Amino acid sequence: MVTSDLMPAGTKVNRVLLLLGANGNLGSKLLDSYQDLLQKYDHIFCLDKDENPQASKIVDTSIHFMICDAIKDDYLKDVAAQFASVNFELDALNLIAQDYPVTSTGLSTMYTSPFSINFDEYIKSLAITAGSSYHLIKQVIDLKLLSSSVWLIGSIYDRVLPSPSLYSSNKSLYKPIAYASGKYAQIPLRNQASVYLAQYGGRCNSLSFGGVELNQSHDFIERYCTKSPSNSLVPISDVLKMIRWALLESPKSLNGSDILIDGAFSLS
Numbered sequence: 001m002v003t004s005d006l007m008p009a010g011t012k013v014n015r016v017l018l019l020l021g022a023n024g025n026l027g028s029k030l031l032d033s034y035q036d037l038l039q040k041y042d043h044i045f046c047l048d049k050d051e052n053p054q055a056s057k058i059v060d061t062s063i064h065f066m067i068c069d070a071i072k073d074d075y076l077k078d079v080a081a082q083f084a085s086v087n088f089e090l091d092a093l094n095l096i097a098q099d100y101p102v103t104s105t106g107l108s109t110m111y112t113s114p115f116s117i118n119f120d121e122y123i124k125s126l127a128i129t130a131g132s133s134y135h136l137i138k139q140v141i142d143l144k145l146l147s148s149s150v151w152l153i154g155s156i157y158d159r160v161l162p163s164p165s166l167y168s169s170n171k172s173l174y175k176p177i178a179y180a181s182g183k184y185a186q187i188p189l190r191n192q193a194s195v196y197l198a199q200y201g202g203r204c205n206s207l208s209f210g211g212v213e214l215n216q217s218h219d220f221i222e223r224y225c226t227k228s229p230s231n232s233l234v235p236i237s238d239v240l241k242m243i244r245w246a247l248l249e250s251p252k253s254l255n256g257s258d259i260l261i262d263g264a265f266s267l268s
Helices: 026-030 075-081 119-142 179-196 218-226 236-248
Strands: 015-020 043-048 063-067 089-094 149-155 203-208 256-261
Touching: 015 026, 015 075, 015 119, 026 236, 063 075, 075 119, 075 256, 089 119, 089 236, 119 149, 119 179, 119 218, 149 179, 179 203, 203 236, 236 256
Parallel strands: 015 043, 015 089, 043 063, 089 149, 149 203, 203 256
Antiparallel strands: none
């Protein structure tokens, strides 16, 4: 069941942004400067599985918070129904992924092999990361919103394996391969969607980031910087700049592309 604070049906809308995973690190930081986005979009729909902490802080009536399951709920049908009598164009950004993060105290769990998680956890991870992208694209096509612009968030780990040398000095700890699997599974989704939507004026692209500077442990940061030619993680400010550029400035002819932002880490 989808719950939301949608505006009355019939409201005229020109441009709509759908933000999946609005409660996460990237989503919440992107919303900190939502006024920039409202220079292009008439309405922004912020979706996540739990209530958004920013909902009580943002009073702008152009921002709409929705609680839904991005894999199971037909949230896009609910959004589109509000504009049934109005032509509108949709941009969608999927920030949802099942990650296994490094925190200030190290890996969230001490995984002793890349296959440490059980089968059910692996399938759940794929469903969250790739399944949310599949469901988004399927809804766009089923509802015939074929001129939409869809952006998926990829990762350097859809092209290189997470090195155990990043997670422990003796290479005994690993990032579960489920994360890389989910990101890699988005590649054919992006490619097929870009070709299918192009004939209707739509497109599908991805932004793939290296390690993003958040709240990682000091040891992880040191190891990552040693491996990276840029000697640094990707600043969160760079991530937000790229997302804003993708949404606000990227040309319509950019389609089927994966833009890599990693300081050449994946080439080292």
